[in-house]
Amino acid sequence: MSPAPDGLHRTLASVLEVGTWLASALVTAGLFLSHATVVLVGIGLFISLPIVRVVVMFAAFTRGRDGWGAAIAGLVLTIIVLGVVLGAAG
Amino acid sequence: MTGPHGVLLFGLSLAASTIGGMLGMAGGVLIVPALTMVGVEIRTAIAASIVSVIASSCASAAPLLRSRLTNVRLALVLELATTLGAVSGVFLTGWLPTSLLFLVFAVVLLASAKQMLTRRVEAASVAKATPAEWGTVLRLHGSYVEPSTGAEIGYVVRRLPSAMALMYAAGVISALLGIGSGVLKIPAMDTALRLPLKVSSATSNFMIGVTAAASAGAYFLRGDIEPAIAGPVALGSVVGALLGARLFVVVSSERLRMLFVVVLGLLALQMTLQGFGIHLFGAMS
Numbered sequence: 286m287s288p289a290p291d292g293l294h295r296t297l298a299s300v301l302e303v304g305t306w307l308a309s310a311l312v313t314a315g316l317f318l319s320h321a322t323v324v325l326v327g328i329g330l331f332i333s334l335p336i337v338r339v340v341v342m343f344a345a346f347t348r349g350r351d352g353w354g355a356a357i358a359g360l361v362l363t364i365i366v367l368g369v370v371l372g373a374a375g
Numbered sequence: 376m377t378g379p380h381g382v383l384l385f386g387l388s389l390a391a392s393t394i395g396g397m398l399g400m401a402g403g404v405l406i407v408p409a410l411t412m413v414g415v416e417i418r419t420a421i422a423a424s425i426v427s428v429i430a431s432s433c434a435s436a437a438p439l440l441r442s443r444l445t446n447v448r449l450a451l452v453l454e455l456a457t458t459l460g461a462v463s464g465v466f467l468t469g470w471l472p473t474s475l476l477f478l479v480f481a482v483v484l485l486a487s488a489k490q491m492l493t494r495r496v497e498a499a500s501v502a503k504a505t506p507a508e509w510g511t512v513l514r515l516h517g518s519y520v521e522p523s524t525g526a527e528i529g530y531v532v533r534r535l536p537s538a539m540a541l542m543y544a545a546g547v548i549s550a551l552l553g554i555g556s557g558v559l560k561i562p563a564m565d566t567a568l569r570l571p572l573k574v575s576s577a578t579s580n581f582m583i584g585v586t587a588a589a590s591a592g593a594y595f596l597r598g599d600i601e602p603a604i605a606g607p608v609a610l611g612s613v614v615g616a617l618l619g620a621r622l623f624v625v626v627s628s629e630r631l632r633m634l635f636v637v638v639l640g641l642l643a644l645q646m647t648l649q650g651f652g653i654h655l656f657g658a659m660s
Contacts, residue, residue, distance in 0.1 A: 368462030372593025
């Protein structure tokens with residue numbers, strides 16, 4: 286028997302699945318309506334999905350009192366945010 | 376905005392991503408050369424490709440997570456290195472001349488072709504975990520269920536520091552060229568960490584999104600992402616990723632791999648020529 290997926294795996298799968306559908310729907314709608322802003326919002330959602338995924342992991346590790354896990358998730362988020370902000374300015 | 380151009384871009388990225396998915400890799404390495412061939416400027420192509428890399432990673436993640444092939448904890452630790460690399464890559468793009476970008480891309484295409492030729496060897500570590508190694512301290516060891524037998528197989532994560540170094544390089548290349556850089560991730564996971572192949576593929580796919588988000592976010596805020604190009608490309612790769620994952624099991628891959636090696640070689644040649652300012656296909660722009 287395969288072990289039942291634990292809560293975190295299942296949550297992450299759902300977040301990414303729902304997010305992908307939503308972002309794809311926005312991009313499709315924007316392209317058909319020739320509306321560049323809607324396409325950009327969809328693309329922005331795509332880009333934010335992996336970041337949201339790290340936030341979900343950070344929350345799960347914090348709740349589970351997993352010090353290493355929470356610290357690493359927090360650090361990854363910090364690198365991404367600093368990178369995006371500094372990279373956009375540079 | 377949807378004219379024939381959008382449909383062409385959608386088709387190209389659909390094809391690249393489907394073929395990539397069938398071979399268990401992201402299609403970014405095909406998308407950028409394909410886009411430059413139809414006249415898209417390379418930096419625009421890279422920005423569009425990095426979005427599509429995120430899209431296909433997210434689209435194919437769910438089933439791998441549900442079957443627990445993905446080691447999410449290990450992915451997070453390795454992402455420290457890949458995101459740091461991606462941030463470095465974003466700064467590098469600023470001062471790297473475009474012609475050099477084409478040449479670096481050609482080298483990566485050749486390396487990918489070479490990797491396609493060498494079979495991945497199952498070298499999962501069977502030795503017991505020692506209490507002092509990083510894998511134990513950070514609780515990264517795991518187990519997965521072999522789909523063909525239903526048996527649960529445990530594995531130990533080895534040599535984390537050397538894998539982190541390769542992952543940093545993978546992050547730089549990913550941001551620089553707009554690709555998932557499986558060409559560096561796969562050796563890091565197979566040979567340094569000694570992961571079972573299925574676990575390393577699933578975990579690598581999961582990490583690609585976060586790595587790419589670090590650079591894509593910067594390109595997005597800079598205004599480098601053109602919706603008319605990135606939009607159809609992202610959609611094509613979502614559909615291609617889902618399609619490719621399905622075909623992955625159906626198609627006998629030996630002939631396909633050889634075809635792919637040839638395609639990668641030709642693209643490397645084409646990118647080299649473009650790096651020297653020679654366009655084989657009349658660029659439309």
